[in-house]
Amino acid sequence: MIINDVLGGAVRNNADWCEAMCRAHGLSGTFGPRAWTSAARTPLYYPDAVTLTEDADVEDVLSGIDRTTPGASVKDSYARLDLAAHGFRLLFEAQWIARPAGLPAPRTSGDWRPVRTPDELTAWALAWSGDDADDAALFRPELLADPATTIVAGYADDGRIIGGAVLSDSGAVTGLSNLFATGDTDPSVTWAGVLAAAPADRPLVGYESGDDLPPALAAGFTATGPLRVWLSA
Incomplete structure (x- = not known):
């Protein structure tokens, strides 16, 4: 696998793991073409949305999550979104590894x-x-x-x-x-x-x-x- 294939695999794998953790808590998210989202607040430390593609946009993640209470989080898998104007702050940055x-x-x-x-x-x-x-x-x-x-x-x-x-x-x-x-x-x-x-x-x-x-x-x-x-x- 070339690096881009591995990176895409890592992104999807992480979203699958988020979905597995949600299922263990009686929740179920949605896999869209460009993002995974959960309409209900996810378990502790787990994001409410994960971008799946480089071209995922703000609407892809914010349209599918609960923003009526504080604490919603988004995993911007390709570090391409700017959510500051939408009431979010950058929590941390990291590196995908393979x-x-x-x-x-x-x-x-x-x-x-x-x-x-x-x-x-x-x-x-x-x-x-x-x-x-x-x-x-x-x-x-x-x-x-x-x-x-x-x-x-x-x-x-x-x-x-x-x-x-x-x-x-x-x-x-x-x-x-x-x-x-x-x-x-x-x-x-x-x-x-x-x-x-x-x-x-x-x-x-x-x-x-x-x-x-x-x-x-x-x-x-x-x-x-x-x-x-x-x-x-």
């Missing part, structure tokens, strides 16, 4: 495997959230029944969770999101562990920003393009 299929995973430590049970998911979500029960409630057991979603946890010898991530299968690519390391675990350990658990026969895609980007690049990912997330007042 890792080619077939690259060997770095060496890692710990036992990295899929989360299978609701109790394991609860423990994973609390580790992901830093023991914030409200944030941890984002990850519902319904996700375990989604064949496209694999939640990966890394365990130390004493059973402690040392890191984890979510893998989202969309056929051409596998999305990687919600990656975290706990305590004094080096992020490179989590990157290596998740890579070892991920399918090796297709590109891995996702996005990172700030201090989280260099460890991804060190793990074999390449930045493929910018994105922006906008938040309404």
Whole structure:
């Protein structure tokens, strides 16, 4: 796949993951020709709209979301929209990343495997959230029944969770999101562990920003393009 193909795959994969998270919360979004949108407010940290193409415009995203209450957000996948005039502020900027299929995973430590049970998911979500029960409630057991979603946890010898991530299968690519390391675990350990658990026969895609980007690049990912997330007042 050339970079543009991988970028388009990453964008669609991320929208698919947003839809999967919405389904786990009893919601359903809409895939239009240029944007995915949710008419109901989406779960915590998840956008109400995701642009799917470079030519998506303001109307494509704002016409399909609830703006009657504050807090609507838009993932501008190609960093091409200016939503400031519509009452939004730029929340953050990031880089899409991709890792080619077939690259060997770095060496890692710990036992990295899929989360299978609701109790394991609860423990994973609390580790992901830093023991914030409200944030941890984002990850519902319904996700375990989604064949496209694999939640990966890394365990130390004493059973402690040392890191984890979510893998989202969309056929051409596998999305990687919600990656975290706990305590004094080096992020490179989590990157290596998740890579070892991920399918090796297709590109891995996702996005990172700030201090989280260099460890991804060190793990074999390449930045493929910018994105922006906008938040309404």
